[in-house]
Amino acid sequence: MNQLYQMSSSKLVQSAKFLPRLLALTLTLSIISFTSFSQNINVTGKVVDSNGDELPGVTVQVKGTSNGVSTDLSGNYSLSSVPSAGTIVYSFVGMTSQEIAVQSRSNINVTLANDEQLLEEVVVIGYGTVKKKDATGAVAAIGEKDFNKGVITSSEQLMQGRVAGVAITQSSGEPGGGINVRIRGTSSVRAGNGPLFVVDGVPLSGGDITGGGSNGGLGSSSARNPLNFLNPNDIASIDILKDASATAIYGSRGANGVVLITTKKGKQGKGSMDYTFSVGTSQITKKFDLLSASEFVAAGGPNNGGTTDWQDEVLRTAITTQHNLSFGGGSNGDSYRFSAGILDQDGIINNSGIKRYSASFNGNKKVINDRLNIGTQLNLANTVDAGVPVTDNSGFSGDLLAAMLKSNPTNSVRNSDGTFNQVSTVEPNPAAIIAYSKDNTNTIRALGNINAELQIVDGLKFKTVVGFDRSISSRKAAFSPLLKAAQIENVGQVYFTDIETNNSLWENYFTYDKEFGNVSFNGLAGYSYQRFEYFAKSSNATNFRVDDLDLMVNNVSAADNSKGFGSIINGSNSNVDELQSYFGRINLGFSSKYLLTATVRADGSTRFGSGNKYGVFPSFAGKWRLIEEDFVPKNVFSDLGLRLGYGITGNQELPHNLYQERRRYGSAGINNSSSINNGGFGTVAFANPGLKWESTTQFNAGLDFGFAGGRLSGSLDYYYKNTNDLLFQVFSAQPAPSPFVWRNLDADVINRGLEISLNAIVVDANDFEFEINANAAFNKNVVENLLGVYDTGAINGQGLTGAFAQRIASGQPLFAYFLREFGGYDEAGNSIYPNGDFQQFLDGASPNPTVTGGLTTNFKYKSLTLSAFFNGVFGNYLYSNNANAFFTKGSFSNGRNVTREVVGSSEGPLNAPDVSTRFLEKGDFVRLANLNLGYTVNTGKTDAISSLRFFLTGQNLALFTNYSGQDPEVNTNKQINGIPSFGIDYTAYPRARTWTLGANISF
């Protein structure tokens, strides 16, 4: 502009007589310069990769506009209308995008480099990391972007449905309730089937840290999920080791898979501060189809004059708020991150919920010329659970949920004088149960480690880790004497359960990395020692002289201790277990084409007697990177690899010290007549000195593939797992010190199956991206060579004492259903059993799913992101203990409320509801589990805010299933004699649909 002005002015000065020509020239020039200076040049160029090869299909776009083209087959492009002071963005799948300032150049050539993140994605395996392409075992890594969003109480919920072969079942909808994780099917019979969780290198003990316990006559409830302490917001990635070659490095506890959780570190650079706030509302997904007061009377039920919807009295719309604050930074390899979080999640049943206050710190520093890297991760959390008496095994009078289902809708909630309308102890009033009970569990847990890694010489490193995991939990439950319920009316009950755990870890290992020509060598040798200390004490007080819940807990001397009234009894127990291991691993790579891994771990445990303390767990695996071979067409495949692995892993999850004969005083109890059953001196268990490790042999074959330049990639795995020497509690040959004895059974539990995972980048355009992730797993489970049969799946309800629904036997899958076959009703309304009035197997019908899968679709349009996640389970059957106990004509004729379908059925009122296929249903379902909409605000101008993002998440929005119960993802604990059950639905806390709105701001 200035130039023109100078030009024109000089021209003006020089010759006034050329004014018309000058004017014309000026005008022309100004027009030209106007168009060129107001953002208009053509830019051409060529895009190549780091090898110099042309890159067709690269998106070349003017930043902030939709003006863009793609490079042609020779990598050339020509972009018009480019502002000369603008920026051009070059992007291509699998490559790091580049933004280049035009600076008035008309020819810009660009070299794009491979995106290190994607192709050399790093996976955490035990004691180290490996590039995903070099992993010889079946491992899956999910990062923060793959996590489920919304109200997430514990870490397992983050990965639900995201990884093939990992089946996660929430036992119920209770906030903080138990979660069942199964990797590649169920291998062990008794409890202890969950995978090993390792947080920042510290393996967790896996035991319960909170006391579940008694709720008087309302049944007993399970302990809370021990992983609730970890704030999911602090988790950077979760890596799951599925097959033996990957888990063998954890030997003794790797039989059921290993889940490695890595917490977030500070980002390099000047650092950032993040604050996230969200608020969500939850409501029940589907209410039970119970009769209303008028329908109840019309069907013939007793009319007590009121109109009550008991579900409305018990349920509510619950609000959950979360605050998460973190700040951190780093430079030159040092980093630090501090975070704090508050979760306040209300449950949809009145008075229930969980609060968590957590803080964490993750830092490291390199010293001595960067040879010594010292770091620490600390996680501290205080969780407060407010529970309600929703139990697993209430009898015919039921728990809170049973009372909600069966209470007469014509009963009013309160009497005219304001007191609760409590009809009898057999039919407790659900609103009274909530008002007259209180159950709080307060837990503090600290998990952390200090580690130091020293580089001794080139390639040789030594790392030592000192870890700790301490928790203290206290449950205080009170039931007022004003509550008319079994074992509580007139006397009241208070339960205290305190559990302290103290686990420590010390690990030392050497790693050696070296390249010898074409051969890359990575070796690991180490030692690990872990110590688990546990102490629990419990008290039960009854016969109270007060009825206020707080006084009962805080002035427990109000329990009448005079003669004839059994009042306060105590019990306690404590044990220590140790685990000592030596492990080693060798990774060999030949020209990056052939990779071999060999691992061995020797574990010694105090759970077994001398002679059997140590178990040795080896594994071998190999990967053939076919993509590096010449005969594989690189224009078809972007990645191709074949993996084979074989290994032996172990399981030692059984109670403490069953190999020595031990004696102690048994627990005292207050019986129904308020007298104390004194604990007698007796044997703890029938000692079996020959007890040894349970071992699982696993074979895995996998194929990793990628097509179309990485736009379609995935893997396929076939596995075969055989668990032998099953640790099992069998019946002793009487007479014996105890009716049961733990033995290693020479039976086999076989799981075999197929896992598929696919990732497709369907559209990758300028403003719009569409990506699909899908995974599916097929599993078949069978028990072989088992002598004898073992019953499980206790069914509770009126007239169902001793009833059970599942049986473990040879030739059947685990937890196979064992039921009478129901064939309708006869004229009198009694059930007909065409195949006989006795229980039998049903062609392998079992609660184990045949297929589990998940589907995620991610859309991105400019600043908007939308992701939808579906998960599905197929092939399993569920047994509704709810229907068996409550939804029968007999129950209705006893004056209880039932569902609408019971009224019209031809069942007679005196028909005994024996355990049969009448209550067995298919549990197939597809759920829209997670829907997340995000909007990133453009904060380009402001320096202070680096990003601002709003999000809306819906959880459990839609469910497609034929199951008539509240939710098909259910698993109530119905164990018999320590043998767990699966897939039984009994008064489970209902599921909620949650909408969460939140914002995340980074500074």
Next chain:
Amino acid sequence: MKNLKRISTIALSCFVVSALVSSCTDLIVEEKDSLVVQNSGGGFVAGDAGALLEGIYNGLSFYTDQGNTYSLNQHPSAEMIPPTRGVDWGDNGVWRTLHGHTWDATHTQVLNSWNALNGRSFTCEQILASNPSSSQAAEARALRSMFMAQIMDFWGQVPRRTVDQGVDDLPNVLSRSEAFDFIVSNLEEALPELQPGAPATINSTMTQSAVHALLARLYLNKAVYKSTSPAGPYTFDNADMAQVVAHADAVTAAGFGLDADFFNPFTDQESPERILTTEANGVPRNRWMMTMHYDQGGFPAERDGPWNGFTTLADFYDTFEADDLRRFKDVGSNEGYGGLNKGFLIGQQYREDGSEIVDSRSLKPLQFSRDIPLAGAATEKGIRVIKYHPTDNGIYILLRYSDVYLMKAEALLRSGDNGAALTMINNLRTLRNATALSSLSEDAMFAERGRELYWEAIARTDEIRFGKFNVQYQDVTNTEAYTVLFPIPSIAIASNTNLSQNEGY
């Protein structure tokens, strides 16, 4: 610089190695909440005989349960029936099969009883191997015999594990005849070292009187136990009958006698009848809860309502004369329990204030009926029986003098002394306000035992001895002879190859 580097490297390595070496542990942990008794060479290590013995006595309260051994002794007999009332008491058919004699080897109560009795028998073995004093050893022998006697009575085979047998050893099995000899010889061996015993409110230890009572019962049933065919016919040896009389006389000599008030022994008042009872924790609450109707409750200290389960059969009720004191006793007014009388409850039931009780489910006055179907019974069906009453604070009785008295009378009858037996029976009947009999037959003897000892867990043994067990009545569908023995639980058969299943199962 290089030297410093090398030195620091070596120093660090040394530190590392020493750390590794010092960290190895022998993986033996100290037990903090229990006493380890196994010594390094294997084998049994003595426990505390006194504590173990105390545990057994404390655990005798398991006999108050309405299931387990009580149900096995009562429901197969004609004294008691456990009906299924709609959905209530269905319980997978466990009760119905006991009445109908159609049980099989997977029956829950059979398994529970097997475990309960055998477990206690083994604890006695442990006591005997734990350096007991002579009196402790005698008590343990007596208890072991008592438990084994019940096992022999139910199953006809008795397994025995010695304390040095471990997890992989299979217990030996005694046949019925061998078991009988073992049991009796142990009782006789224990006799001299025990306390004599005398009537008391609580008699919860084994005394000579208790052993005499057990021996009387064993000799009376010896013909059954020694018979080659378990269902009979039985030939009763006069020498055995003489033994019964002798042991019965020994009990009488210790001071026990008949109580003039039939229901008095079941209270907490003094009575000459109680030979062996549970400890104070043996509250017989289950005995009234199992039979009372849901709406008969409402006691201040109770936590839940009664269970409305078992009743008796009309035919059994009819064996009583109308004025027999054992049939009915009006208790007058009792705070909170008035209206609940003792004996057999039939017809309209009343509350303490005299008002009629109304069935809260049918909304009709609560009247216990004579008829009682096995399945599909309405809630008010069946005649109820109250022997232990909620207000009485009684302790559960395991052995009673009336039983011993009647055993002596039966022994006299079977050995031919009809006159003496008749005198004894008429003495009892006079006490109980029943008319005297003119002659005594076996059937009359059986009926008298039933009238005196109803619902006291002895009915099955009596029916088998008198040959009345395999008779069709009500809903008894299986009258085969083999049912006089219960099946060994299938789980037990699988656990011990020395056991062979009883015939017929």
